[in-house]
Amino acid sequence: MRAPLSEYAKKAANRVLTRQAEARPWLTPLSRAVQAILSSRHSPRAVAAALGVSKATAQETLVLDYGNPQSLKIIEAQRKQLAAVLVEPVQSRCPENQPEAFLQQLRDITRSAGTALIFDEMVTGFRIHPGGAQAHFGIQADLATYSKIAGGGLPLSVIAGRSRWMDRIDGGIWQFGDDSAPQVQTTFFAGTFCKHPLSLATAKAMLQHLKNQGPALQMELNQKTVALVQRLNDWMSSHQIPIQFTQFGSFFAIALSKSRASPEALNLLSYHLLNRGIHLRGGDKGGFLSTAHSDADIEAIFVAFTQGAKALHQANYF
Numbered sequence: 001m002r003a004p005l006s007e008y009a010k011k012a013a014n015r016v017l018t019r020q021a022e023a024r025p026w027l028t029p030l031s032r033a034v035q036a037i038l039s040s041r042h043s044p045r046a047v048a049a050a051l052g053v054s055k056a057t058a059q060e061t062l063v064l065d066y067g068n069p070q071s072l073k074i075i076e077a078q079r080k081q082l083a084a085v086l087v088e089p090v091q092s093r094c095p096e097n098q099p100e101a102f103l104q105q106l107r108d109i110t111r112s113a114g115t116a117l118i119f120d121e122m123v124t125g126f127r128i129h130p131g132g133a134q135a136h137f138g139i140q141a142d143l144a145t146y147s148k149i150a151g152g153g154l155p156l157s158v159i160a161g162r163s164r165w166m167d168r169i170d171g172g173i174w175q176f177g178d179d180s181a182p183q184v185q186t187t188f189f190a191g192t193f194c195k196h197p198l199s200l201a202t203a204k205a206m207l208q209h210l211k212n213q214g215p216a217l218q219m220e221l222n223q224k225t226v227a228l229v230q231r232l233n234d235w236m237s238s239h240q241i242p243i244q245f246t247q248f249g250s251f252f253a254i255a256l257s258k259s260r261a262s263p264e265a266l267n268l269l270s271y272h273l274l275n276r277g278i279h280l281r282g283g284d285k286g287g288f289l290s291t292a293h294s295d296a297d298i299e300a301i302f303v304a305f306t307q308g309a310k311a312l313h314q315a316n317y318f
């Protein structure tokens with residue numbers, strides 16, 4: 001679920017219609033009717049975001065506002081047509097939105113409709129808790145995706161979930177060396193590097209490490225992130241800089257909804273960080289603490305963010 005692009009189209013159309021209505025008052029009833037059609041057409045629809053994405057793909061997808069109760073109503077109304085609902089439980093682009101009640105209701109609706117609920121746990125999986133966002137919120141999805149952390153840095157994607165859906169990948173539970181065999185008809189699923197032995201050996205070692213450490217690993221790291229965010233927020237407030245940070249597990253970022261910062265200012269901030277030895281991907285507003293970060297590293301992150309923000313504040317960017 002994303003902020004729909006169609007929202008932009010709707011607003012632009014509304015603006016044009018409003019201007020027309022001001023110039024020609026007799027158009028008002030007509031413009032209201034057109035606005036109603038535009039609203040009903042555009043709100044819950046997806047549009048192809050780039051060349052090469054077919055209209056058919058977009059037409060088969062609903063893109064809804066995340067955390068918005070209206071989206072639940074639309075899902076409820078279309079439950080018979082929906083094969084799956086895919087969410088990033090806490091979005092890496094908007095980590096301050098942690099809508100537990102919304103996710104609970106989404107789980108109830110999809111369960112009763114027999115629609116698969118998919119959690120994209122690429123970022124949240126193993127980070128917030130060994131059981132990911134599912135364990136954190138106490139909500140079990142039907143399918144979940146993982147990659148970066150489980151891969152320990154090697155290329156790996158993982159799809160995990162209930163046998164009702166996963167059996168279509170491997171034919172159900174069976175093993176080599178005995179009479180068992182795939183019982184369920186499978187879908188097409190293949191790739192040159194699927195089940196690559198090096199990635200799988202790394203994932204096994206990584207998962208074993210997480211298992212040996214237990215939830216204390218995440219708890220300690222998450223606590224360090226809470227402390228960093230608290231310090232950053234206190235510092236920004238005491239210097240009257242309108243920037244506030246948020247965190248989810250060991251992921252921390254500038255909370256755009258609680259800050260006043262233009263994209264240009266945020267872009268410039270990443271150069272200030274780079275100049276102080278901290279590299280973020282262009283456009284990113286935060287990063288991840290890991291167990292490899294020492295207290296000195298965390299201090300360097302604090303100094304880079306605060307001094308970068310101070311320089312931009314002095315130059316009237318914040």
Ligand SMILES: Cc1ncc(COP(=O)(O)O)c(C=O)c1O
Nearest residue numbers: 088092120122123147148156157
């Ligand atoms: C939330 C989320 N989902 C999916 C992906 C895609 O993952 P991959 O590049 O492993 O296919 C990413 C990549 O960063 C992501 O952040």
